[in-house]
Every structure is written in structure tokens, then in C-alpha cells.
Amino acid sequence: MLRKPSDKDLEKYFQDIEEILREQHGMTFKFINEEGRFVHTYCAGQLMSKMGLEERDVIGKELKDFLPAGKAAAKERHYVKAWEGNEGVTYEGESKGIYYLASLRPIRRDGKVIEVIASCVDITERKKAEQELERTKKLLESIIDDSADGICIIDTGGNVIRVNHSFEMLYGWSENELIGRQLPIVPPEMEDEFKSITQEIQGDMLAKTFETVRRNKAGELVHVSITLSPIKNGYGEIIALTGITRDISERIKSEEFFRKADKLNVVGQLAAGLAHEIRNPLTSLKGFLQLMKESDKRRVEHCEIMLSEVDRMNSIINELLIFSKPQPKVLKRNDIGTLLYSVINLLEAQATMNGVQVYIEIHGDLPPICCSEVDIKQVFVNVLKNAIEATPNGGKIQIVAFEQLNELIIRIKDEGVGIPTDNLHRLGEPFYTTKEQGTGLGLMMCYKIIHDHKGNLSIRSALNQGTTVDIKLPVTE
Known part of the structure; x- marks a missing residue:
């Protein structure tokens, strides 16, 4: 009990x-x-x-x-x-x-x-944790609302969750018009590309920055730089994506201006050499015509020489016109050897005047590259012209093209005055140049063009020991 x-x-x-x-x-x-x-x-x-x-x-x-x-x-x-x-x-x-x-x-x-x-x-x-969370939330809201860049948050299905005022100003749609909808800013021809990028981010869970064009409410295309980043929950799962958009239209215009300015500069410098190059065949033509006039006879071998000289002048002038005129940016498969030989033909007169011999070596049957012919020629012209000008006392310039690790490498090596090692890191800066009458725009545009082609440009040099420029371009699949 x-x-x-x-x-x-x-x-x-x-x-x-x-x-x-x-x-x-x-x-x-x-x-x-x-x-x-x-x-x-x-x-x-x-x-x-x-x-x-x-x-x-x-x-x-x-x-x-x-x-x-x-x-x-x-x-x-x-x-x-x-x-x-x-x-x-x-x-x-x-x-x-x-x-x-x-x-x-x-x-x-x-x-x-x-x-x-x-x-x-x-x-x-x-x-305290709630208050800190609230302060953090207000800080983030302030950053989003006050940011000069357009910010958009979408769910994993691509529907808009939030946009800031800068995004509204950039594209013309209000937040109320966008929330719950698919983003209307992606042009139809770029939808597959956008889906591929979002899937890639959701797969590797890493942010990605890329440049592209987007469409505003008025139907106009806007050049933009976009950084897409994943938003994760406490379990590390991606629940949304945030996109930070910056309008780069002015930068694109500036780059195009620099590119045109560089072309005009190069064309002006080539004019003297081309005048000398064209004067030689004109002299030959004049001599044969006088001979034919005095003898009143026409010999076949003389006619063939004259036609050959006319063809050479026509080829040089065509190359100069193609290089100097505005061309649409068209990417197509090109043979690297053909591009190099056409550029050498264009600069042959300047090389001769400087006592420079240009040698070219193509290793094997190289695959084509997908590129803008005019842009890549502009790079080759700038680099080769720099090599010629860096060899004022005559010498050799070697051009070697070969394939390595699914890349085409074009190596241009001169025996010129070289560049001090301390100055190498500044190459490519606008208006920085080691030449008395240079602008610095040429090399800057070379870096930009090769980057746009998903390639790489590197320079090795030492004072009085010459310079080597390696241009790497991806092989066309």
C-alpha cells in the first residue's frame, strides 16, 4: 500500500x-x-x-x-x-x-x-536575430532599389518574382506588368541560348557573366552585360536566380568608334606603301605600252605580264577597300592561311620599304576557324604592322600557324627593338603606345576582337631582343 x-x-x-x-x-x-x-x-x-x-x-x-x-x-x-x-x-x-x-x-x-x-x-x-534579419533585409532592399544596374529575380521556372526601378527604366516594363510572367526581354532567336545558360547555372551552381542583346518594351535591342547568380535555400538547393543587368550600349559605341579610328589610322599609314607598290606595276605597264606603240607590234608574253601586273594592283586595292569600308559582322568558316596571305600581300610594300622579309609557315592541313574575316584581318594587320615598324633597320619576321589542343595558334615573331618588360602589362590600354605617332587603339582593339572570338592574345618581349605575339583561336567544330 x-x-x-x-x-x-x-x-x-x-x-x-x-x-x-x-x-x-x-x-x-x-x-x-x-x-x-x-x-x-x-x-x-x-x-x-x-x-x-x-x-x-x-x-x-x-x-x-x-x-x-x-x-x-x-x-x-x-x-x-x-x-x-x-x-x-x-x-x-x-x-x-x-x-x-x-x-x-x-x-x-x-x-x-x-x-x-x-x-x-x-x-x-x-x-535580436529577427531585428538583425530585418536590418539585413532593409539593407538588401536598399541595395536593390538604389542600384544603378537593373536587377531581376526569377524563379526556377523563369517567372519574374521581383525587379527594381533601374530594371523598369532600362526595359520599359513596370514591376506589376512583369511579376508572375516569363521575361519578355529575350529576343526569340536567343531563347535557346538563355535556357542553356540558366540550365548551366542550375547545374554547376555558379554565377555567370555574359554580354548579349535584349529587347525593351519599344521593341528596340539593347546591348547589355548580365550576371546571373543562383539563390539557394538552407539546404543548398537553388530556388531562384538573380540577374544584374548593365547597359553597355555606350561602351559598344565607343569600341566601334575606336575600331573605326584605328582602321583609318592604319589605312592612312598604308597609303604611302601602297602608292609605292602600285607605282612599280604602273611603270611596267607604261613601258610595255610605249614599246608596243613604237614597234606597232603586240607580243603575247608582254600582254600576259601586263595582265598579271593589273591583277596584282587590283588585288591590293581590293584588300585595302575591304579593310577600310564598314562591313557587317558575319561569322563564317575561314581558312587561316588564306587570311594570313591576304594580309601579307597588303603589307608587302611597307615591309619592303623597311627592308623586312616576311616568312610564313603553315603546319599541316589546318582546320577552319569560325570568325569575322574583316575583324581577324584587322588583328593580323595591326600585329604585323607593329612588327614591321619595330624593325627599322631591316630583318626577318616569322609567321607560324599550327594546331594545338583544339586551338589554332598564330605566332608572329620579329627581330625588332623589343619592349621593356616593365611596360608589357600596359599593352592594350587605350592611348598607351611605345611609338612616337601611335594611338594605342590598335592593340586595344586586337585584344577586344580576339576576346570576342573566345580566343587569347599574349605578348612576350624583351628590350633589343624582339617580340613574339601568340594569337590563339578556337577550332571550328
Whole structure:
């Protein structure tokens, strides 16, 4: 049989409960209603001391006795609800930087509420985390809203979640017009490319930056640089993509201006050499015509020589016109040897005038490259012309073309004055040049053109030891 607890046992039991309540991290309190006044009858727990309160400050007192009037009135409304018998009354409170959550429960006897008991838990850390999260959220919102770049967030299905004001200004659609819709900015012919890029990002979970064109609401194409980045949840799963768009139309215009300026500069420098080159066959033609006029006879071998000289002049002039006139940017398969020989033909006169011999070596049957013929010729002209000008006392220039690791490498090596090692890192900067009358635009455009063709241009040089330029271009699949 169970032994009936003695008074001593009960006293020990209640002491233990009291000790537990006093040592709890939170706080427990009770109150009653005395003629409309809510008077606290009990209060215990470590949360009291954190808020700077003691039992004597609370027990027998109303809220207004130990809290500011405003806070006391706000909490008393919850007291009223609990005293009226409402279950699950909760509220958050704060005192001296300590935040807590209070839950009130009415205690009934014979169906009537006789007192209300409340338990409180310390939520200071959670509150601080929420506040920090809110500050971070506001900071991110400010960055997005105030960014000069257009920002768009889409879900994994491609539907718009959010766009900022700069995005609206760039493309012309408002956020309300875009939310929940597929992005209308991708031109139809580029949809497959965009899907491929988004799938690639979702696959490797890495950001990707690329330059392309997009369509605004007016139907106009805009040159843009886009950085697409994945947004992940706590499990590392991609739940959305964010795109940061920058309008590069002005930069594209500047690059095109520099490219045209460089072409005009090169054409002007080539003019003197071409005049000399064309004067030689003209002299031959004049001599044969005078001979035919004086003898009144026409010899077949003379006619063949004259036709050959006319063809040579026509070839040189055609190359110069193709190089100087604006051409549409068309990518097609080209033979690297053919491009190199046409450029050498164009610069042969300048090389001869400088006492420079140009040797070319094509290793094997090289595969074609997909490129803009005019742009790649512009690169070869600039590099070869630089090599000729860097060899003022005559010498050799070697051009070697070969395939390596699915790339075509065109190596142009001269025996010229070279470039100081300290200056190599500045090559390609606009308006930086080592030549007295140079502009620095030529090499800058060479870097840009090769980069656009997904290739690489590197330069090795030493003072008085010559220069080697390696141009690497991907082989056409």
C-alpha cells in the first residue's frame, strides 16, 4: 500500500516546486481582480532579475506600479481578455532590453475565473536575430532599389518574382506588368541560348557573366552585360536566380568608334606603301605600252605580264577597300592561311620599304576557324604592322600557324627593338603606345576582337631582343 504523505513530505514537495520556479530561466506570475484592479499575487523566475525586478516590486502591485503608464495600459488589455475567460492569450513584452513572450491562462473554480497564471520565456536572442534579419533585409532592399544596374529575380521556372526601378527604366516594363510572367526581354532567336545558360547555372551552381542583346518594351535591342547568380535555400538547393543587368550600349559605341579610328589610322599609314607598290606595276605597264606603240607590234608574253601586273594592283586595292569600308559582322568558316596571305600581300610594300622579309609557315592541313574575316584581318594587320615598324633597320619576321589542343595558334615573331618588360602589362590600354605617332587603339582593339572570338592574345618581349605575339583561336567544330 502507498504511504500517505506526511505534512513534512508535503512541505518538502512544495519547497522543491518553489525552488524550481525560482531557478527557471523564464518567469511565472499570477494575478487576481480586486474590484477592477489586477493585483499580482505571485512572481518567480530568473527573468525577473534580468529585467531588474524583485518579488517585492511585483507582488501586491498593479502593472502601473512598476511599469511605465503606456506599457502598463497595453498589457492590461491582455489581462482583461484572460480574466474574461479567453484561452491562449499571448503577448510580447520588453523591459531594459530583455524581450519575453507571455502566455496567460485563466484558472476557474465552479466555472468562474478566480485568478490568472502566466508563464514567460526569454526571447531576447530570437528578437535580436529577427531585428538583425530585418536590418539585413532593409539593407538588401536598399541595395536593390538604389542600384544603378537593373536587377531581376526569377524563379526556377523563369517567372519574374521581383525587379527594381533601374530594371523598369532600362526595359520599359513596370514591376506589376512583369511579376508572375516569363521575361519578355529575350529576343526569340536567343531563347535557346538563355535556357542553356540558366540550365548551366542550375547545374554547376555558379554565377555567370555574359554580354548579349535584349529587347525593351519599344521593341528596340539593347546591348547589355548580365550576371546571373543562383539563390539557394538552407539546404543548398537553388530556388531562384538573380540577374544584374548593365547597359553597355555606350561602351559598344565607343569600341566601334575606336575600331573605326584605328582602321583609318592604319589605312592612312598604308597609303604611302601602297602608292609605292602600285607605282612599280604602273611603270611596267607604261613601258610595255610605249614599246608596243613604237614597234606597232603586240607580243603575247608582254600582254600576259601586263595582265598579271593589273591583277596584282587590283588585288591590293581590293584588300585595302575591304579593310577600310564598314562591313557587317558575319561569322563564317575561314581558312587561316588564306587570311594570313591576304594580309601579307597588303603589307608587302611597307615591309619592303623597311627592308623586312616576311616568312610564313603553315603546319599541316589546318582546320577552319569560325570568325569575322574583316575583324581577324584587322588583328593580323595591326600585329604585323607593329612588327614591321619595330624593325627599322631591316630583318626577318616569322609567321607560324599550327594546331594545338583544339586551338589554332598564330605566332608572329620579329627581330625588332623589343619592349621593356616593365611596360608589357600596359599593352592594350587605350592611348598607351611605345611609338612616337601611335594611338594605342590598335592593340586595344586586337585584344577586344580576339576576346570576342573566345580566343587569347599574349605578348612576350624583351628590350633589343624582339617580340613574339601568340594569337590563339578556337577550332571550328
